Amino acid sequence: MKLPLLEDLPDVSGRHVLVRCDFNVPLKGGEITDDSRIRAALPTLSWLVQRGATVTACTHLGRPKGAPDPRYDVSPVRERLSQLAPGVTLLENLRFDAGEEANDPAFTDRLVSGHDFYVNDAFASSHRAHASIVGPPGRLPSAAGRLLAREVEVLSGLLEAPRRPFVAVLGGAKVSDKIGLIASLVERVDTVLLGGAMCFTFLASGKHPTGDSIIEETWLDRCRDLLHSGKIVLPADLVVASSDRPEQVRTTANVVPEGWRALDIGPTSAAVFAKVIAQAGTVVWNGPMGVFEDPRFAAGTATVAQAMAATPGLSVAGGGDTIAAINKLGLAPHFDHISTGGGAMLEFMEHGDLPGLRALRQSVMASAGK
Numbered sequence: 001m002k003l004p005l006l007e008d009l010p011d012v013s014g015r016h017v018l019v020r021c022d023f024n025v026p027l028k029g030g031e032i033t034d035d036s037r038i039r040a041a042l043p044t045l046s047w048l049v050q051r052g053a054t055v056t057a058c059t060h061l062g063r064p065k066g067a068p069d070p071r072y073d074v075s076p077v078r079e080r081l082s083q084l085a086p087g088v089t090l091l092e093n094l095r096f097d098a099g100e101e102a103n104d105p106a107f108t109d110r111l112v113s114g115h116d117f118y119v120n121d122a123f124a125s126s127h128r129a130h131a132s133i134v135g136p137p138g139r140l141p142s143a144a145g146r147l148l149a150r151e152v153e154v155l156s157g158l159l160e161a162p163r164r165p166f167v168a169v170l171g172g173a174k175v176s177d178k179i180g181l182i183a184s185l186v187e188r189v190d191t192v193l194l195g196g197a198m199c200f201t202f203l204a205s206g207k208h209p210t211g212d213s214i215i216e217e218t219w220l221d222r223c224r225d226l227l228h229s230g231k232i233v234l235p236a237d238l239v240v241a242s243s244d245r246p247e248q249v250r251t252t253a254n255v256v257p258e259g260w261r262a263l264d265i266g267p268t269s270a271a272v273f274a275k276v277i278a279q280a281g282t283v284v285w286n287g288p289m290g291v292f293e294d295p296r297f298a299a300g301t302a303t304v305a306q307a308m309a310a311t312p313g314l315s316v317a318g319g320g321d322t323i324a325a326i327n328k329l330g331l332a333p334h335f336d337h338i339s340t341g342g343g344a345m346l347e348f349m350e351h352g353d354l355p356g357l358r359a360l361r362q363s364v365m366a367s368a369g370k
């Protein structure tokens with residue numbers, strides 16, 4: 001079932017519209033270091049303003065513990081928003097009230113009070129059943145904003161009708177974060193290219209010596225089962241550092257000697273991954289191939305990013321650190337889609353739906369037959 005869109009709302013002119021955004025921007029010393037999350041909401045905000053609506057935005061910022069905390073004051077966001085979208089007001093940090101994360105109906109009531117319509121444009125928060133995400137659609141005619149609708153369109157396209165070969169590239173820190181996603185992708189894709197710290201639990205499950213590399217023992221059996229799919233490609237070589245003398249770095253086969261830890265995929269593996277990506281109809285990527293923050297372990301991630309930027313296939317990437325790596329290389333404009341959702345993208349790819357999207361589809365407007 002389709003999401004209700006802005007066009008499906010009744011005439012917004014002269015009406016009060018509450019817009020849930022994800023303005024959880026990075027801050028340093030009270031200054032916004034990257035305002036792209038605010039810019040990403042502008043198409044929705046200006047659509048509403050141009051049609052004469054009175055627009056109130058709301059967001060969470062950081063992780064305050066259900067009470068006001070000056071470290072997470074939204075003032076810097078409010079100031080930037082007033083420059084980019086004059087006339088749009090911004091409520092206080094939603095997480096200053098414990099009712100937000102607890103999905104307290106009384107908090108939802110306070111939030112929607114004085115508003116006629118609700119718009120969710122916070123794709124990156126829509127995997128959480130928090131009050132501001134799942135509450136208002138039960139009270140007000142509601143719609144998906146432009147950013148949220150675009151994310152869902154691209155990501156559902158991957159799940160429903162991907163151009164093949166469909167390739168997933170997965171890396172990053174932990175198997176435990178992403179095991180559900182890997183299992184679900186193995187069912188859908190033709191090939192999974194695995195790097196990052198998570199690949200060592202897979203290598204260990206196939207009895208490869210992994211030295212001092214990061215292993216998650218609890219997932220060994222599950223990883224071994226997934227390898228039986230025959231779709232998972234593990235790196236054939238690795239960049240390793242000595243545990244005692246971390247300044248000592250070298251390339252080895254995927255057999256890590258005692259006293260060494262692997263911190264990137266090796267050049268042969270990176271070239272193999274790049275070739276598979278070049279021949280893909282669709283590629284989705286989450287998770288750096290190595291500790292890319294250190295230039296000695298950044299080559300695997302850079303090779304994958306360059307291959308994705310160059311592939312004629314549809315290229316989609318997401319995840320906070322993955323996007324940071326792509327931006328560092330200046331390659332973002334060459335991707336077909338960069339998701340604004342880290343956890344939300346992973347959860348959508350795994351389950352094909354999110355609590356915030358379900359709420360919109362069940363909104364009072366949708367059930368009135370609009």
Ligand code: ADP
Binds near residue numbers: 171173196290
């Ligand atoms: P994303 O935010 O894109 O979803 P993750 O948070 O899962 O990605 O993982 C990113 C982190 O994984 C990076 O900080 C990177 O240093 C780390 N990482 C990648 N490969 C390794 C490795 N071999 N050993 C240790 N850490 C790694």
Ligand code: MG
Binds near residue numbers: 320321
């Ligand atoms: Mg991360």
